Amino acid sequence: xxxxxxxxxxxxxxxxxxKQQASTCGCGNTSGGCGGHQNEIRSSAIGDERHKDxxxxxxxxxxxxxxxxxxxxxxxxxGAGAVTTSCSVVADEKSKxxxxxxxxxxxxxxxKLMSDEEKKATVDRLVRSYELRTNKTISMTSENxxxxxxxxxxxxxxxxxxxxxxxxxxxxxxxxxxxxxMQYIRIHEMKDGQGLKFDEADDNYYHEVPAEGxxxxxxxxxxxxxxxxxDVCPVQATWREEDGLVVIDYDWCVGCRYCMAACPYDGRxxxxxxxxxxxxxxxxxxxxxxxxxxxxGVMEKCxxxxxxxxxxxxxxxxxxxxxxxxxxxNLLDPNSTIRWVLENKKVxxxxxxLGTEPKFWYFMD
Amino acid sequence: xxNNCYTYSIGCLIMAxxxxxxxxxKESKYHxxxxxxxxxxxxxxxxxxxxxxxxxxxxxxxxxxxxHAFLIPERKGQLKSYACSECHTKPLASMTSxxxxxxxxxxxxxxxxxxxxxxxxxxxxxxxxxxxTSLTGSEIDFDASYKLCSQxxxxxxxxxTGGAHGKKIAGWAPPRASMTCVNCHNxxxxxxxxxxxxxxxxxxxxxxxxxxxx
Numbered sequence: 001x002x003x004x005x006x007x008x009x010x011x012x013x014x015x016x017x018x019k020q021q022a023s024t025c026g027c028g029n030t031s032g033g034c035g036g037h038q039n040e041i042r043s044s045a046i047g048d049e050r051h052k053d054x055x056x057x058x059x060x061x062x063x064x065x066x067x068x069x070x071x072x073x074x075x076x077x078x079g080a081g082a083v084t085t086s087c088s089v090v091a092d093e094k095s096k097x098x099x100x101x102x103x104x105x106x107x108x109x110x111x112k113l114m115s116d117e118e119k120k121a122t123v124d125r126l127v128r129s130y131e132l133r134t135n136k137t138i139s140m141t142s143e144n145x146x147x148x149x150x151x152x153x154x155x156x157x158x159x160x161x162x163x164x165x166x167x168x169x170x171x172x173x174x175x176x177x178x179x180x181x182m183q184y185i186r187i188h189e190m191k192d193g194q195g196l197k198f199d200e201a202d203d204n205y206y207h208e209v210p211a212e213g214x215x216x217x218x219x220x221x222x223x224x225x226x227x228x229x230x231d232v233c234p235v236q237a238t239w240r241e242e243d244g245l246v247v248i249d250y251d252w253c254v255g256c257r258y259c260m261a262a263c264p265y266d267g268r269x270x271x272x273x274x275x276x277x278x279x280x281x282x283x284x285x286x287x288x289x290x291x292x293x294x295x296x297g298v299m300e301k302c303x304x305x306x307x308x309x310x311x312x313x314x315x316x317x318x319x320x321x322x323x324x325x326x327x328x329x330n331l332l333d334p335n336s337t338i339r340w341v342l343e344n345k346k347v348x349x350x351x352x353x354l355g356t357e358p359k360f361w362y363f364m365d
Numbered sequence: 366x367x368n369n370c371y372t373y374s375i376g377c378l379i380m381a382x383x384x385x386x387x388x389x390x391k392e393s394k395y396h397x398x399x400x401x402x403x404x405x406x407x408x409x410x411x412x413x414x415x416x417x418x419x420x421x422x423x424x425x426x427x428x429x430x431x432x433h434a435f436l437i438p439e440r441k442g443q444l445k446s447y448a449c450s451e452c453h454t455k456p457l458a459s460m461t462s463x464x465x466x467x468x469x470x471x472x473x474x475x476x477x478x479x480x481x482x483x484x485x486x487x488x489x490x491x492x493x494x495x496x497x498t499s500l501t502g503s504e505i506d507f508d509a510s511y512k513l514c515s516q517x518x519x520x521x522x523x524x525x526t527g528g529a530h531g532k533k534i535a536g537w538a539p540p541r542a543s544m545t546c547v548n549c550h551n552x553x554x555x556x557x558x559x560x561x562x563x564x565x566x567x568x569x570x571x572x573x574x575x576x577x578x579x
Contacts, residue, residue, distance in 0.1 A: 148412050150402065156529070164562040181568035204573070206565040225398045312414040312538030323557065324530060324549065329537040332406040337528020337541065339406075342399075345529055357398040365524070 078106050094132055101129045111249040111288060112239050116144070123288055130293075138284040140292055143310045145243035151304050151359065152244070152331040154341045155218055158365040159325035162187055162209035162216035169320030170220075173305060174291040175283050177275035184269065184302040185220045185317060196350075218326075220317075221246065221267035221302035222350070222358030229259035229268060238299070244331075244359055245306055247289040248299055255297040264351050265358070268301045304328070331359065414538040423534070425542055426508055431526040436542040438534070440508045447507070449494035457491050476554040478517075488513055488552070514546045 063071070081099050108114075108122050119142035127140050167185045176182040188201035192213050201217075210216065227246050230238050237252035238259055260268040274296040286292040287307035294300050305315035309328070313319075318326040329338030341347065345363040395401035425436035441447050452469070453460065460468070477483055490498040497505040497513050505512050515522035524530035525543070532549065534542040546552070 146412050146414055148409060149414070150405070152402075154529075159530075161557060161559075162562060163560065164564050168563045179568075181566050183566065204566050204569045206562060208559045209562055210559060225401070309537070310414075311536075312416050312419070313536035314533065318532075321532070322549070324532040324544075327528065329528075330412070331402045332409055333411075333539075334406050334409055335539075336537070337533065338537075340527040341529045344527055345524075359398070363529070365520070365530075 075106060078102055098129065098132050101125045101132075105129070105251070108251070110236060110252045112236065112252075116142075119288065126288070126292065134279065136279065136282075136284070138282070138286055140286040140288060141307065142288045143306075145241045145245070146310065147242075148330075148332050149243040150331040151223065151309060152329060152338050152342075152361070153223075153304065153359060154327040154338055154345075154347065154361045154363055156323075156325040156327070156365065157215055157217050157362050159323045160187070160216040160218060160321075161323050161325075162189060162205070162211070162214075163322060165320045165322055166218065166317035166326065169316040170302070172281065173283055173308075173316035174303075175275075175277045175286075175293060176300075177271060177273070177294075178278065178281075179276055180271075180273060182269050182271075182275070182300075184267075184300075185218055186266070188217045188219065189214050190217060217362065218317075219265060219267070219350070220360075221263075221304075222265055222356075222360035223302075223304060225357035225359060226355060228262040228264065228354075228356060232258040232262040234258065241289075243310070245289075245304055245309075246301075247303055247306065248301065249289070250292070250294050250298045250300065253298040255299065257299065259299060264354055264356065268299055271296050271298055271300065412538070416535050416538045416540060416542070419535045420540065420542055423542070425534075428509070428511075430511075431523065433526045433528075435526075436534075436540060437511070437545040438542075438548060440510060440545070440547065441506075444507065447495075453494040457486070457494070473553050476556075477552065510552070511546050514552075 078099075081102065105122070105125055109118070111119065111122070114122070123140045123142045127138055130136065130138050164187055167183050167187065170176070170185050171178075171183055174184065176184070186203040188198060188203045189205050189209075189211065190196065190201045192215055194200075196217065205211070223240075223244055223246050225240070225244065227240055230240055230246060233239075234256060235252060235254050237254070238246065238248045240246050255270070257270055260270060271294055275294050277293070282293075283291055285307055287303075287310070290303045290306040302315075305313075305317075309315055314328050318328045327338055327341055329336040331338060331342075333339065341363060342361060347361040347363045349358050349361055351358075395404060420436070424439040424442060426439050427434060427436050446452070475483065475485070486498070487500070488497050490496050490504060493504065495507075497507060497510060499505055499513065500516050511522070511525070521530050525546070528541075528543070531546075532544045534544060550556075
């Protein structure tokens with residue numbers, strides 16, 4: 001953190017750190033995306049990531065002995081599995097194929113750096129792996145962000161009645177863990193005329209709604225344009241896509257939960273246990289960055305239903321809302337309804353002073 | 366003094382060098398998100414994403430209101446007993462029967478404004494039940510029933526045409542298709558009922574009781 005005690009939090013002020021001044025460029029960006037990193041000579045391969053894909057990311061990296069040993073052990077275990085099954089005469093074709101898939105999945109790179117072919121390959125592997133395990137076919141895509149699209153959201157606090165249909169739709173659409181009853185969306189019941197007091201609001205009410213003298217305000221991931229969660233991720237498993245969606249590679253996430261701590265909006269959720277969804281309730285229209293099945297120990301959150309929104313559809317919460325309190329659209333399209341809302345209604349965002357630039361506005365009738 | 370000046374100018378030079386080589390954020394090209402949106406949408410040429418295939422099977426009508434052009438669902442085909450004139454062969458007054466009372470539409474109870482403001486014939490034409498009627502007695506097609514609503518609900522109408530009120534059909538991508546008033550509101554009883562939330566999170570309740578959650 002910075003030494004000058006500013007009111008807002010910032011991770012970018014590294015030029016106030018005397019030690020790092022000489023070696024980093026102060027942009028807070030470790031990926032080399034700022035342009036200033038190109039000339040740096042770095043011992044690790046982090047700066048070279050742009051050119052390294054797939055296996056190279058894992059093998060062509062300088063690491064200390066401990067990390068190397070850890071990686072070796074993990075790989076050996078999978079390798080041993082693969083070898084026993086593939087060399088065995090008893091093992092059937094399917095388990096051989098499964099071992100092969102596990103092996104390739106273990107050594108795949110960060111999705112963010114994959115070429116389109118590599119993305120397709122991992123998606124195909126995941127689909128096949130699911131088929132081998134459950135005998136059920138899913139469809140998974142790896143659609144990239146489209147040009148001229150920047151997703152934005154508006155929420156009408158005078159329309160929301162607190163029915164929570166959005167929450168149910170979200171849980172079903174996004175295959176969220178049923179055991180821990182994970183939910184990306186929270187609907188806060190707030191008292192009229194007292195401002196936005198989240199500490200006094202109730203987000204788990206159960207009585208007839210709308211309750212007299214209350215209004216309802218929904219929160220979820222706001223897909224900040226300047227997302228603090230992305231800055232803190234030590235492994236770059238979460239990032240901002242070109243269309244503004246902040247996404248997670250569940251297979252690259254190490255589960256440190258830094259992002260959860262960094263999010264000022266309580267937008268992120270952690271899988272403390274193995275997420276489970278009854279087989280007949282699994283939404284089989286999936287996206288690699290969206291609602292595909294997660295595993296224990298990784299972060300997840302709202303993706304504005306990337307599997308739907310990149311096809312032109314609305315997120316599930318928008319479609320489920322019976323009151324029309326939720327508006328979704330392309331911020332770059334001057335004729336879109338979201339733009340009309342931003343230009344014609346009195347809108348506000350939460351904690352605007354943090355400079356996170358959430359793409360989630362609230363408005364009233 | 367001279368020495369000081371020298372160090373100072375060197376310092377300045379280093380600073381200038383540092384600044385010129387320091388990063389330029391993609392984000393910081395703009396002062397704020399709104400600036401960025403405004404700037405980047407200046408030459409908006411549209412996207413490849415379209416809802417046309419999704420909307421293909423729906424019967425939609427294009428309307429032009431308040432400078433916006435969009436699609437709304439056709440209504441007459443959704444009305445079970447349209448055309449009304451199949452039963453309503455005579456004007457309303459001659460069809461009412463004092464002995465039996467209502468012969469049809471028993472389920473319709475008007476809970477829309479009050480008796481002073483509205484009754485059946487505020488919206489339904491007495492002489493031609495296949496059409497709706499405006500406050501001044503002009504006919505309004507059932508497919509354009511929003512014109513009836515907008516006579517009083519002007520603010521909602523403006524928000525609806527702009528897109529702040531109501532729901533869109535299928536998605537955000539063009540072409541824009543919006544639900545019309547009667548797709549969400551029952552015209553005879555337009556306000557939404559109170560009801561129970563569709564879910565209650567027992568796990569969250571448990572965690573909070575045990576003080577596990579923050």
